[in-house]
Amino acid sequence: MNHRKPNTSFPRPRLLACALAGCLFMSVPAAFAQSTAATVKGQVTNAAGPAASASVVATNTATGLVRRVQSNENGSYALAGLPPGTYRIDVESSGATSSKTILLQVGQTATLDLPLAGTEPQTQLETVSVTANSLAEMRTSEIATYITPKQIEALPQGSRNFLAFADTVPGVQFETKSDGSTQLRGGAQSSNGVNVYIDGVGQKNYVLKGGITGQDSTRGNPFPQSAIAEYKVITQNYKAEFDQLSSVAVTALTKSGTNEFHGDVFLDYTNEDWRARSPAEIANDKKIPTEERQYGASLGGPIIKDMLQFFVSYEAKEFISPADITPGENVPIAALPPELQALTGPTSIPFNEDLYFGKLTWTPGEDHLVELTGKYRDEKQISGVGGVNTDEFGNAKSNQETRVDLRYQYTFGNWLNDAHVTYEDSTYEAQPVTTSGYGIHLETPGRRSILNLGAGEDFQRKGQKGESFQDDLTYSGLEWAGNHTFKTGLKYKSIKINAFEQQPYSPQFSYDVFQTEFIPNRVAFGNPVPGIPSRNVISDNKQFGFYLQDDWEVNAKLTLNLGIRWDYEKTPSYLDYTPRADLVAALRNWANIQNTDYDIEDYIGNGGNRKAFKDAWQPRAGFSYDLFEDQRHVVFGGAGRSYDRNLFDYLALERSKGTFPRYEFNFNTPGHACEVGVNNCLAWDPSYYNSGNLSALVAANPNLGGEVNLINNNLKTPYSDQFSIGMRNTVTLAETDWNTSVTLSRVNSYDGIYFALGNRWPDGRFRETPGTTWGGQPWGQPIPGFGTLIIADNGIKTHNNSVLVSVEKPYSRESGWGMTFAYTFNDAKENRLSAANSDEHYIFDYPNPQGQGFLRSLGISRHRVVVTGTIDGAWGVTYSGKATYASPTPKEAVNCNDAPDFNNCFFDPFTPSGSFGQRQIDLAAQKNWNVDGSLVIRLRADVLNVFNNQNWTDYDTWRGGPNEPNANFGNRNGTGIIYPTRMFKLSIGLGF
Numbered sequence: 001m002n003h004r005k006p007n008t009s010f011p012r013p014r015l016l017a018c019a020l021a022g023c024l025f026m027s028v029p030a031a032f033a034q035s036t037a038a039t040v041k042g043q044v045t046n047a048a049g050p051a052a053s054a055s056v057v058a059t060n061t062a063t064g065l066v067r068r069v070q071s072n073e074n075g076s077y078a079l080a081g082l083p084p085g086t087y088r089i090d091v092e093s094s095g096a097t098s099s100k101t102i103l104l105q106v107g108q109t110a111t112l113d114l115p116l117a118g119t120e121p122q123t124q125l126e127t128v129s130v131t132a133n134s135l136a137e138m139r140t141s142e143i144a145t146y147i148t149p150k151q152i153e154a155l156p157q158g159s160r161n162f163l164a165f166a167d168t169v170p171g172v173q174f175e176t177k178s179d180g181s182t183q184l185r186g187g188a189q190s191s192n193g194v195n196v197y198i199d200g201v202g203q204k205n206y207v208l209k210g211g212i213t214g215q216d217s218t219r220g221n222p223f224p225q226s227a228i229a230e231y232k233v234i235t236q237n238y239k240a241e242f243d244q245l246s247s248v249a250v251t252a253l254t255k256s257g258t259n260e261f262h263g264d265v266f267l268d269y270t271n272e273d274w275r276a277r278s279p280a281e282i283a284n285d286k287k288i289p290t291e292e293r294q295y296g297a298s299l300g301g302p303i304i305k306d307m308l309q310f311f312v313s314y315e316a317k318e319f320i321s322p323a324d325i326t327p328g329e330n331v332p333i334a335a336l337p338p339e340l341q342a343l344t345g346p347t348s349i350p351f352n353e354d355l356y357f358g359k360l361t362w363t364p365g366e367d368h369l370v371e372l373t374g375k376y377r378d379e380k381q382i383s384g385v386g387g388v389n390t391d392e393f394g395n396a397k398s399n400q401e402t403r404v405d406l407r408y409q410y411t412f413g414n415w416l417n418d419a420h421v422t423y424e425d426s427t428y429e430a431q432p433v434t435t436s437g438y439g440i441h442l443e444t445p446g447r448r449s450i451l452n453l454g455a456g457e458d459f460q461r462k463g464q465k466g467e468s469f470q471d472d473l474t475y476s477g478l479e480w481a482g483n484h485t486f487k488t489g490l491k492y493k494s495i496k497i498n499a500f501e502q503q504p505y506s507p508q509f510s511y512d513v514f515q516t517e518f519i520p521n522r523v524a525f526g527n528p529v530p531g532i533p534s535r536n537v538i539s540d541n542k543q544f545g546f547y548l549q550d551d552w553e554v555n556a557k558l559t560l561n562l563g564i565r566w567d568y569e570k571t572p573s574y575l576d577y578t579p580r581a582d583l584v585a586a587l588r589n590w591a592n593i594q595n596t597d598y599d600i601e602d603y604i605g606n607g608g609n610r611k612a613f614k615d616a617w618q619p620r621a622g623f624s625y626d627l628f629e630d631q632r633h634v635v636f637g638g639a640g641r642s643y644d645r646n647l648f649d650y651l652a653l654e655r656s657k658g659t660f661p662r663y664e665f666n667f668n669t670p671g672h673a674c675e676v677g678v679n680n681c682l683a684w685d686p687s688y689y690n691s692g693n694l695s696a697l698v699a700a701n702p703n704l705g706g707e708v709n710l711i712n713n714n715l716k717t718p719y720s721d722q723f724s725i726g727m728r729n730t731v732t733l734a735e736t737d738w739n740t741s742v743t744l745s746r747v748n749s750y751d752g753i754y755f756a757l758g759n760r761w762p763d764g765r766f767r768e769t770p771g772t773t774w775g776g777q778p779w780g781q782p783i784p785g786f787g788t789l790i791i792a793d794n795g796i797k798t799h800n801n802s803v804l805v806s807v808e809k810p811y812s813r814e815s816g817w818g819m820t821f822a823y824t825f826n827d828a829k830e831n832r833l834s835a836a837n838s839d840e841h842y843i844f845d846y847p848n849p850q851g852q853g854f855l856r857s858l859g860i861s862r863h864r865v866v867v868t869g870t871i872d873g874a875w876g877v878t879y880s881g882k883a884t885y886a887s888p889t890p891k892e893a894v895n896c897n898d899a900p901d902f903n904n905c906f907f908d909p910f911t912p913s914g915s916f917g918q919r920q921i922d923l924a925a926q927k928n929w930n931v932d933g934s935l936v937i938r939l940r941a942d943v944l945n946v947f948n949n950q951n952w953t954d955y956d957t958w959r960g961g962p963n964e965p966n967a968n969f970g971n972r973n974g975t976g977i978i979y980p981t982r983m984f985k986l987s988i989g990l991g992f
Helices: 019-026 149-154 161-166 279-285 583-587 653-659 691-699
Strands: 037-045 055-060 066-070 076-081 086-091 098-103 108-110 143-147 171-178 182-186 193-200 228-236 249-254 261-269 293-303 309-326 345-367 368-383 397-413 417-434 441-442 449-454 462-477 485-499 508-512 520-526 539-551 558-570 617-626 633-643 664-669 710-711 720-731 736-759 789-811 817-830 865-874 876-888 918-933 933-945 982-992
Touching: 037 098, 037 485, 055 076, 066 076, 076 086, 076 462, 076 485, 108 710, 143 161, 143 261, 143 736, 143 789, 149 161, 149 182, 149 228, 149 865, 161 171, 161 182, 161 228, 193 876, 228 736, 249 617, 261 865, 279 309, 520 691, 617 664, 653 789, 664 691, 710 982
Parallel strands: 037 108, 193 249, 441 508, 710 789
Antiparallel strands: 037 076, 055 066, 055 086, 086 098, 143 228, 171 182, 228 249, 261 293, 261 982, 293 309, 309 345, 345 368, 368 397, 397 417, 417 462, 441 449, 462 485, 485 539, 508 520, 520 664, 539 558, 558 617, 617 633, 633 720, 720 736, 736 789, 789 817, 817 865, 865 876, 876 918, 918 933, 933 982
């Protein structure tokens, strides 16, 4: 069926004052952000043994960048702060010389011993290889995996989101939801705990979910893939320089210009003719028009050879993707009136994105490096369509983001210093596709959704804008009981964050579809409270972080990584919040909470009784032990604490809910009788369809019925404690080296924020009937003169015991092939007591999560395997593949079937039957034609989900009533799947 589509067209920086203070750090001889810089170290030897005072010089073969140090008395050297890339390492001592070319990866600490010519028969050290081999990072406590340029270039994918390859790392999931949005997460924690560092600068989202800016419920990419050189995924044991995370750290390096001009253009394309029909399309016997077009270009090269280079890139997405509108609660489409049937079935939704990136690299001398980078992102999409939400009930969303980073690196001998001044401006907006009239919610008598249409209810405008200064100092010349690389750094950030929301944007009327008369039984609407200055909650936040790190090579076998960091953030909008005097009086005089399980004084701010959290001390310790001093068998482990942060979107609710309360009124209608005049019950009148008449209902007392949110005065910051032990091995099979790793891991996260019902019955109880464990919440017991009380506190916890196994044969041009294998076993539990998902922060079925026990984490597979492979085939064709297999993820269910009555139900997650929860095999083939030795034409084909595995998402989660089991429980009850269906994608490109 053809749907009438909504109109989807959508029509600086200040320097930090404190940057002057940074000059004190910049004046110290020193060089590179530890999170992306590479370090190569080892020992120089000659025929007599260790070679002291040898000259060791690293030269970047692409840019001409030079770094030099001298070996110490025992011949040891360390070249720190090297931008990842290909280097020629030259060593000279007393007239003897050697040279070797190596490839250093992002954030790598590589060990390279340098025997001078004539000391042993390794003649390859006397010449420079045409191709450079990477050095495996074995002696590290980090649980980390590198995503190489070859993998980014060759492995199949459909989105050009560079983070899509992160799930080749054990313990990491790159999730694509049924609406096409994506997120990265690690272990049992939500995506909020992730942080991504681009060229050493964190991209943290301070307002919304998703971990990094712009990644909350979006199908867009955080960065142009053509501008990413490589990246490193660290799941645990990251060092003290990593901040604002409690889960996975991704540190990525952007491409730079070189001394040669290089450019590239590409176009990816697919449409509905190149994909299999979805289950919804099969059921409706119609394929919905869809189209995915991605294109872009990049160019880099010299402005002044060996001194000044540039790189620019642009990427765009233009998607029209399928969605399925299906009535809820198994209501057949044929049972709906004809005018509503026309709003159901398959549909398509648009998405558009533009990504720009630019970079200047200036090397005025051997001791100096200056980089200026900038990124701009602009995307627009329609979302919230599908399931029970019709096209007209959807949301029009937009993301805009600008980031600028000025970096200065200075080196001298064993010192290095790296300073950043950054600017960011990120804005997220959402508004209903239909803004006039009112929303219509068709429901069962028990208020379960069947279909939503009309005007939507979500209106938001949120973002962050500000500047920061960060400086990292490294000294690698300390010798005491071994060799030390000592690091320290600080960061100061001034960031203005804001959160504006108006929900519901339009009145929302609910209808019981089983009643003969089409009369609403309930209405929800919002209305501004007079006298409140602004509904836009703004906070001028200040952040400060400081760390110390010592990488201590005790001897040739043992390396210790010892660090500690401290972070602090001041959020004035939370710290200074004082509830209105009449609300405070009503709370203190509220008899219902005088004898209950919490103290209301813990939630009433007075402008001076709230303090910013100061206890974010984070010790981090790791070790690696090289059993035979050959970097082939290394035992490693670590323990550490890492603090994340509280999302401002949650903190702002305390103020925003008081400026635009949500009101609900019940109508005395057939099947939904209530006593008019009691508990917001009204006689139905069609005049209430007029929003002005609804506003008049609350004009006399605008607080009555409005929700009140209060946050604990002693709010803490969420964090995780991480423990691990493992072993790496390099095994030679058939003259081929394989890198393997097995790790036992435990991660416990604490102090996640939750919002719970603060209402109580007159005697202080949470449940109406004493001794019961389910239902009977005091929703009809509001604050006198106001509405429902919602209180927020710390209390969400997760525990995850996991086994992480990886096997890798790195790709090399000589062998022509490479592969990776990643297996994750998770025993993940959480105390989130919600029927929604692991990102849910509302708990209304219990007074709080304390003492309720732990349940299986939702959305986390117990077993997950990801295998990738790349091989150079005949006729110059490169073949690649990726296979993903995961056991079914637990889904939440309420168990009343095993309860004596409906007052004693309980949450009881279940895992859908089946050996696999997700199966997907993707393949790709690429052929390059060289024209005149400088021009390359590419033709590539990707086939995603080759076997068209249907990864279902919709299941019946109702176990049934007391002693009345639901025969359909656990069975599929919808056509929702994780996309894509089998899809062919064609790509053409031109490089020079």
